[in-house]
Amino acid sequence: MSTEVEVTLRVDGTPHRLTVDVRTTLLDALRERLGNTSAKKGCDHGQCGACTVLLNGRRVNSCLALAVAHDGAEIVTAAGLALDGELHPMQRAFIRHDAFQCGYCTPGQIVSAVAMLAEAEAGWPSAVTMGEPAGVGSGGGDGPTVGTVTDDEVRERMSGNLCRCAAYANIVPAIQEVARR
Amino acid sequence: MRTFRYERSSSVSGAVALLAEAPHGAFLGGGTNLVDLMKLGVAQPDLLVDVRRLVSDRVEELPGGGVRIGAGTPNSECAAHPLVRQRYPMVSQALLSGASGQLRNLATTAGNLLQRTRCPYFQDITTACNKREPGTGCSAIEGHHRDLAILGTSPECVATHPSDLAVALAALDATVRTHGPGGERVISMTELHRLPGPEPQRDTVLQHGELITAIDLPPAPFATRSHFRKVRDRASYAFALVAVAAAIDLADGVVRDVRIALGGVAHKPWRAYRAEELLRGGPADEERFRQAAEAELADARPMPGNAFKVPLARNTLVATLLDLAGGPR
Numbered sequence A: 001m002s003t004e005v006e007v008t009l010r011v012d013g014t015p016h017r018l019t020v021d022v023r024t025t026l027l028d029a030l031r032e033r034l035g036n037t038s039a040k041k042g043c044d045h046g047q048c049g050a051c052t053v054l055l056n057g058r059r060v061n062s063c064l065a066l067a068v069a070h071d072g073a074e075i076v077t078a079a080g081l082a083l084d085g086e087l088h089p090m091q092r093a094f095i096r097h098d099a100f101q102c103g104y105c106t107p108g109q110i111v112s113a114v115a116m117l118a119e120a121e122a123g124w125p126s127a128v129t130m131g132e133p134a135g136v137g138s139g140g141g142d143g144p145t146v147g148t149v150t151d152d153e154v155r156e157r158m159s160g161n162l163c164r165c166a167a168y169a170n171i172v173p174a175i176q177e178v179a180r181r
Numbered sequence B: 001m002r003t004f005r006y007e008r009s010s011s012v013s014g015a016v017a018l019l020a021e022a023p024h025g026a027f028l029g030g031g032t033n034l035v036d037l038m039k040l041g042v043a044q045p046d047l048l049v050d051v052r053r054l055v056s057d058r059v060e061e062l063p064g065g066g067v068r069i070g071a072g073t074p075n076s077e078c079a080a081h082p083l084v085r086q087r088y089p090m091v092s093q094a095l096l097s098g099a100s101g102q103l104r105n106l107a108t109t110a111g112n113l114l115q116r117t118r119c120p121y122f123q124d125i126t127t128a129c130n131k132r133e134p135g136t137g138c139s140a141i142e143g144h145h146r147d148l149a150i151l152g153t154s155p156e157c158v159a160t161h162p163s164d165l166a167v168a169l170a171a172l173d174a175t176v177r178t179h180g181p182g183g184e185r186v187i188s189m190t191e192l193h194r195l196p197g198p199e200p201q202r203d204t205v206l207q208h209g210e211l212i213t214a215i216d217l218p219p220a221p222f223a224t225r226s227h228f229r230k231v232r233d234r235a236s237y238a239f240a241l242v243a244v245a246a247a248i249d250l251a252d253g254v255v256r257d258v259r260i261a262l263g264g265v266a267h268k269p270w271r272a273y274r275a276e277e278l279l280r281g282g283p284a285d286e287e288r289f290r291q292a293a294e295a296e297l298a299d300a301r302p303m304p305g306n307a308f309k310v311p312l313a314r315n316t317l318v319a320t321l322l323d324l325a326g327g328p329r
C-alpha cells in the first residue's frame, strides 16, 4: 500500500504541481520526478551535503526533508544559481580555483557556500567564532565581522559538505575569493 | 521505508489527539533524525503528525530574566539569537558544535532533545538491540565500545544520548513545557531523559503523544561565564566522545556557584552534582577542579574499548573549568 499526496514546489524559479508517494524526499522529488539532477545523492542520510539546496532561502539537506512537509516551498539548486545563463560568482570562483575533481559534491558545495556566506554576513556565529569561553577570550558574544571570515571559519561552516576527492585545498580559496568581495 | 499517513493540525490539542489515537504514530519536527531512522527501518511510524510549524519557532524573553525557546525554533536560529548568545553562551556553543549548517537549519529544538542514540547496533536492524527490540539483547556490550557510556549503564543497554544541546540545558536547570493527552506539564531537563535500567526502549519520561511546546531557561546571571567543550574524533561534524557544559560564578579566586553537565558519557545528559558540591565555596584552582572531576567519575564503569573516556572526561572538565577561571591552559 502506498499513499499519494499532491505538493506544489517552486524549483529554480519554475512552479511545479506534482503527485508523489508520501515517502518521497525533496531530493527524490527533484531528481526522479522533476528531472532536476543538480543536487546529488551521496549518502541519503544527511552525512555528506551533496544534496544541499536552498529551501526558502536556507541551505538544507534535501535527502532528509520530506516533500510533503515542505509543500509550497521555494527551492534553489546549484543550477538555479546561474541567472540568465550567467554563472554565479561562486560557480566562477570554483572553476577558477579548480575546486573540484570528479564534481559530484560540487553542486552541494556551491549552494552551501553561497548560503554560508549569507549566514556569516547576517552575523550568525559558528563554533569557531563562539569557540572561546565568554568573559575570557574575545569571541564569546560576537559573530564574525563582515568580510573577514578566516580559513578556519570557512572550514568549520562548510564541514557539512564532504568531498571524496579532497578538493578542500582549492574549495577554501574559491570561497574566500567570493567572501572578500 | 514503510508508508505512513501524514497529518497536520491547526491546534496543539488537535495534534495531541491525532497521536493519542495512533499508538504507532510519531510527531515530525525537521525530520533529520526521524526520517533517517525510517530509511534505516529502525523507526516505522504509521502516522506522522507534522508539528514543525505548529509549535512556536521563536526565542523570547521571559519576565525576570529567563528565556523561552519555542520547540520549533531551528537549531541555527536558536544558536544565533542574541538573547541566547549573551545570556547562555554555552547553549549557542553546544548547538554550533553539533551536526552541520544544513542540518541545523532543518533541525528543531524539540527534535534535537528527542533524537535517538547513535549506537551503531541500534541503527543496524540486523543486530540484537534491547532499545530497538526489547528483550533481544545488547550487541554493543560484546561489540565496539568507543561511543558508549561509562556512567549509569545497565546490563541491558550502554548507549549514550547524542544531543549536545541537552547537555547545556541540563547544566542550566532548564525546564521542558509539554502538552500531552493528560494536559500540560513542566519537566526539569535533568529529568527528561532516563537512565536505561531494564527498559532502554524508553529514552525519556514523556508519554506517547506528549508534545514539547517550549524550553524555558531560568535566569542565571553567571551563565554569561559559561562554556561548552566537545571532544570528538574529527575537528567538526562528529558526535561527542566527551562533552562538558559548565558555568561558573567566581569571586576573589573562590567558586561561589557552578553548574556542570557531561555529555557522551551516559544515557542522559550527566549533571555533575557531586563535582558542583565539592567546588562550591572552594578555591578556583587546578587541584580542586581535579578532585571534583575525580569524585564525579568515581562510579564510572567503563568497558575495555571506552576506558579512555574516564581520563578524557576528567581532563576535559578540568580544562574547561580552568578556561572559565581564566587560569593557565
Ligand SMILES: Cc1cc2nc3c(=O)[nH]c(=O)nc-3n(C[C@H](O)[C@H](O)[C@H](O)COP(=O)(O)OP(=O)(O)OC[C@H]3O[C@@H](n4cnc5c(N)ncnc54)[C@H](O)[C@@H]3O)c2cc1C
Binding pocket: A045, A046, A047, B026, B027, B028, B029, B030, B031, B032, B033, B034, B035, B036, B051, B055, B071, B075, B097, B098, B099, B100, B103, B106, B107, B108, B109, B110, B111, B112, B113, B114, B115, B162, B163, B164, B165, B210, B211, B212, B213, B237, B238, B239, B240
Ligand atoms: C550527520 C549528522 C550529524 C549530526 N551530528 C550531531 C551532533 O554532533 N550533535 C547533536 O547534538 N546532534 C547531531 N545530529 C542530530 C541532529 O541534531 C538531530 O537530528 C536534530 O536535532 C533532530 O531535530 P529534528 O527537528 O530534525 O527532529 P526529528 O527528526 O523531526 O524528530 C526527532 C524526534 O523528536 C520527536 N519530536 C519532534 N518534535 C517534537 C515535539 N515538538 N514534541 C515531541 N516530540 C517531538 C520526533 O517524533 C522524533 O522522535 C546529527 C545528525 C546528523 C544526520
Ligand code: SF4
Binding pocket: B117, B119, B120, B121, B122, B128, B129, B130, B131, B132, B137, B138, B139, B140, B141, B156, B157, B158, B159, B200
Ligand atoms: S547499547 Fe543500547 S542501543 Fe546499543 S545495542 Fe545495546 S541496547 Fe541497543
Ligand code: FES
Binding pocket: A040, A041, A042, A043, A044, A045, A046, A047, A048, A049, A050, A051, A052, A061, A062, A063, A064
Ligand atoms: S545525500 Fe543528503 S547529505 Fe548525503
Ligand code: FES
Binding pocket: A099, A100, A101, A102, A103, A104, A105, A106, A162, A163, A164, A165, A166, A167
Ligand atoms: S570533487 Fe569529487 S567528491 Fe568533491
